[in-house]
C-alpha cells in the first residue's frame with residue numbers, strides 16, 4: 001500500500017490517533033503543542049443545525065411548505081395510495097426501514113446470469129422462498145468456517161436477497177372495478193388482472209419481493225442521489241425518477257390570467273428524494289398493478305378521505321390537528337391539501353385533459369415534492385454521538401469512545417462513512433468540498449488506478465455479477481454512474497446528467513504536475529480513454545449508507561444478508577466476502593480483476609475492538625427514533641405479512657384468493673411509544689444473534705423492568721354545554737405499583753371561560769365545554785409509591 005497516494009483519504013488518521021486518546025478519556029481540548037489541533041474526526045460531527053442542500057426555484061411550485069409537509073406525511077402513510085393496501089410506509093414503517101421476517105425473500109433478480117434470477121435457494125436452516133419466515137440462524141448469507149478469515153472454507157452461500165414484500169403481480173385495468181384484498185386493508189377501487197409468477201406457494205400467489213434491501217428514509221433527504229445504485233436523480237423532473245434522462249418529462253402549467261395551459265419542464269436540483277418518491281407508485285413490484293399511471297392514482301386519491309383506512313392520533317405532530325379520531329382518517333380532502341400547498345399554476349385549470357383534470361395530470365409533481373418536504377422533517381440529529389460532538393463528553397461511554405477510535409483509525413470506516421451524515425454519498429460533503437467531486441480517481445484493491453463515483457464503493461458483499469449496482473443502466477441505456485458518463489464526455493459524446501469534473505481534484509492525478517493544470521490533465525486522460533486503458537470501478541459499487549440509527553435498520557447491506565452489527569463488523573474484519581472463484585476475485589466484472597476498494601482488507605481487530613465498534617454504532621441511535629416521538633410519530637398502518645400458512649402451504653379464502661396475514665402498526669402520537677404503553681422499537685430479529693458468530697462479546701442487554709407508570713394519550717368526545725365524565729386513567733399502564741386514583745394532576749387546560757372541569761375521587765374528570773371547539777388538556781398521575789408518570793394529552797372533541 002502506497003501511503004502517499006492515499007494521503008488525502010488517510011491524511012487525518014495520524015492526527016486522529018494522536019489526539020483520540022485524549023478525547024477518549026474526556027479531555028477533549030488537547031493542550032500546548034502548536035501542531036495539535038482539536039481532534040479532527042475526518043468531518044464526523046454533530047448533525048444538529050445541518051440543513052439539506054437548498055432547492056433553488058422550489059417556490060415556483062410550492063406555496064406553503066408546512067401545508068406540503070402535511071400532504072406529504074398523509075400520502076406517505078396512506079394505504080389507499082398503492083394497490084392492495086400498499087403505502088410507502090408499508091416498507092418504511094420501523095425506524096424508516098422494514099424488519100418483517102415473513103415473505104421477505106427475493107430470488108436474486110439482479111443476477112447477470114439470467115438462469116439464476118428466478119431460482120429461490122434454501123436458507124441455511126430451511127426451505128426459504130415465498131412465505132418463508134427467516135430466523136436468526138439464517139444469517140449471515142455467506143458463512144465461513146472462520147468468520148475472521150475470508151480464505152477459510154465457505155460453509156454456506158446464496159444469491160437470494162432479504163427485502164420487502166410489495167404487491168401481488170397484476171396488470172391494472174381500470175379504477176372503480178374493485179377487486180383484490182380484504183376491505184379492511186385495501187380500498188378495492190382498482191381492478192387488476194392478477195398474473196401468475198414465481199412468487200407463490202403451491203399456486204397460491206404471494207406478494208412479490210424487491211431485489212434489494214430497504215434502506216431507511218430517515219436522513220435520506222441528505223442523499224445526493226437516492227437508491228443503492230443512485231438511480232433516483234439529483235434533478236427532479238416532476239414526473240419520474242430519471243431527471244433530464246427522460247426528455248419527455250413535462251408538467252401542465254396554467255396561466256390564471258389567460259387561462260392558457262402549456263407543457264413545462266421541471267428542473268429542480270438537490271431533489272433526489274422527490275425523484276425517488278415518484279418511483280414506487282408506478283412500480284409493479286412495490287406499490288401497484290402494472291401500467292397504472294400516476295394520474296390514475298391521483299384520480300383515485302382525490303376522491304377519497306385521506307388515510308381513510310387508518311386512525312390518526314390526535315397528538316400527531318403534523319396530522320393531529322386534522323384527525324377524525326376516533327374515526328379513521330383526516331377531516332381534510334387531498335384536493336384542498338394540494339391547493340393549500342401548491343401554486344394555482346399547477347392545478348387551477350378546470351378543463352379536461354384526456355379525461356383527467358390538471359390536478360390529476362400533475363399528481364406526480366405534488367406527490368414528489370410533498371413527500372420530499374415531509375422527508376426533510378425526518379432528520380435524526382440528537383443521538384448521544386451528536387451530544388458528545390456538541391461538547392457533552394459524558395454522552396459516550398468509554399467503550400463507545402474506543403469504538404469511535406476504531407471507526408476512525410484501525411477500522412478505516414470513516415474513509416467512506418464520513419461527515420455528520422456518516423456517508424460520503426450525501427449532499428453536504430459533495431456540495432461543500434471541491435476535492436470531493438462526483439468523480440474520483442484512485443488506486444483500487446488490485447493496485448491499479450481507476451475512476452469511480454465518489455461515495456459509491458464495491459466492498460465485496462456479494463460477487464459483482466450478482467448485482468451490478470451503480471454499474472447498471474437506465475431504461476434508455478445510459479449508464480447510471482457519473483464515471484461512465486464522464487468517459488463519454490471525454491470521448492466527445494453528450495450525456496444526460498449535467499455535471500463537471502476537475503481532474504485536479506483527483507487523488508491519483510493523470511500526470512505528475514505542480515501546479516496542477518486541469519486542461520492538461522483532461523487532455524492526458526482523454527488519451528488514456530481513447531486508448532482504452534483507463535478503467536472504471538463502478539460495477540458492483542453501492543451507495544454508502546448512513547449509519548445513523550443503524551442499530552434499528554437491519555437487516556444490512558444491499559442484499560439484507562447480515563442480521564446484526566456484529567456480523568457486519570466480522571465482514572469488514574475479514575476484508576469482505578470476496579472469495580476467489582477460480583483464479584479471480586469475485587468483485588471484478590467484464591475482464592477487470594477487482595473493483596474492491598483498497599480499504600476493504602483484513603483489519604485484525606481484537607474481540608474487544610469489535611465489541612467497541614458495535615457499541616459505537618449503537619450510540620448513533622436518536623432516542624426519538626427508537627421511541628417514535630415527533631417528528632417520527634405516525635398514523636396507524638396495516639402491513640401485509642405473507643399469507644396464512646408457511647413456505648409449504650398457503651391458506652386461501654372461499655373465492656380462492658390468498659388469505660393474507662396483516663400486522664397492525666399502532667398510531668403513535670408526538671409523545672412517542674411510551675405514552676401508549678408500548679415498548680421502544682426493536683432491532684431486526686430483536687437483535688438476537690445466531691450462535692456461530694458470537695465470540696462472547698454480544699450478550700444481549702437485559703431488558704429494563706417496566707417499573708414505570710405510563711399515562712397514555714386519549715381522545716374523548718363531549719357535548720357543548722353539557723357535563724361529561726371522561727376516564728383518562730382507563731388506558732394508563734401501571735408499573736410495579738398500582739395507580740393511585742387520587743393523584744391525578746392537570747397541567748395544561750383550557751381557561752375556565754372555555755371549559756369547567758373537576759377531578760373526581762376515582763380519577764375520572766367531569767368536564768363541561770363552554771365553547772364549541774376541540775380542546776386539549778394534559779395530565780399526569782402517580783403510583784402508590786409516589787412515582788409520577790409522563791404527561792399525557794387528552795384531546796376532547798366538542799360537538800353540538
Ligand code: HEC
Nearest residue numbers: 088091164165166210213214215220226227228277280286
Ligand atoms: C415494497 C416495499 C417498498 C415500498 C412500498 C416503498 N419502498 Fe422505498 N425502498 C424500498 C427498497 C427495496 C428500496 C431500495 C431500492 C434500491 O436501492 O434499489 C427503497 C428505497 C427508498 C429510498 C432511498 C433510500 C436510500 O438511501 O437510497 C427512499 C427515500 C424511499 N425508498 C422512500 C419511499 C417512498 C417515498 C415510497 C412511496 C412512494 C416508498 N419508498 C415505497 C422498498 C419500498
Ligand code: HEC
Nearest residue numbers: 411412413416457461542543544545556557558572597599
Ligand atoms: C470503502 C468504503 C467503506 C468502508 C471503508 C466501510 N464501509 Fe461500511 N459500507 C460501505 C458501503 C458502500 C456500504 C453498502 C454496501 C452494500 O449495500 O452492499 C456499507 C454498508 C455498511 C453497513 C450496513 C448499513 C445498512 O444500512 O445496510 C454498516 C453497518 C457499515 N457499512 C459499517 C461500517 C464499518 C463499521 C466500517 C469499518 C469497519 C465500514 N462500514 C467501512 C462503504 C464502506
